[in-house]
Amino acid sequence: MDPVIAEFAQIGIVPEKPLVADIEIVEKVDSISIAGVLNGSVLLACTRCLGQALHNVAIDFSAEYVTEENFPSEAELEVTEEAFDLGLYDGTSIDLAEVVREQILLDIPERVLCRDDCGGICQKCGSDLNVESCGCEEVQADPRWSALKELKN
Structure with a gap:
């Protein structure tokens, strides 16, 4: 079993069907840009009754990866929205499963209901x-x- 799917199963996230990712990767001089769209649906536990709740996933995302030598120092790094999309990679590979995992976790609402009038x-x-x-x-x-x-x- 895929480690990401196994982790999701442990925390109650079950893909209803395989999620579809359309990802574009652009190599630049000193970084790699990743942009994409993730679509599908996952089953989550309702926060009131613990029954299954369907959550549609439709995520546009982007990230920029640099090697450690190109990563800005704390003094150079300004806390902006773009800074949160900046990641490190080892110079040879980026784990796209980890990128997708992060996006799904960030997309899950704080309060999930199986239906609006759930009695709990x-x-x-x-x-x-x-x-x-x-x-x-x-x-x-x-x-x-x-x-x-x-x-x-």
Whole structure:
């Protein structure tokens, strides 16, 4: 099994079907530019019910790679958006699987839902509220948080 796919499986990212990458590599005098598009879909765990949630992947990306001798020193490196796309390579090869891996990880939203109205899991009995109503009493919020609830209303 591909190490990237194995790592994804460990953290709950399962490609629904093979992802398609269209990558252009341009060798320059002192660097290598990589630009591409990554398309496909992955299955993730819903943050409310832990069921499967489909996440469509459509990523445009670019990166610039330089050797260590061409990498700017800390004094020369200005923190800009372009600086985050600057990477090191050994002068002979770049692991494109690692580039794709990073792009997928950066694309995953913080909150993934299987559907907009996902009911989640009952805090008392653990029932999937999308499948069945459990009949448990609603959990009362800690009264110390009531001031925040008033702000929401």
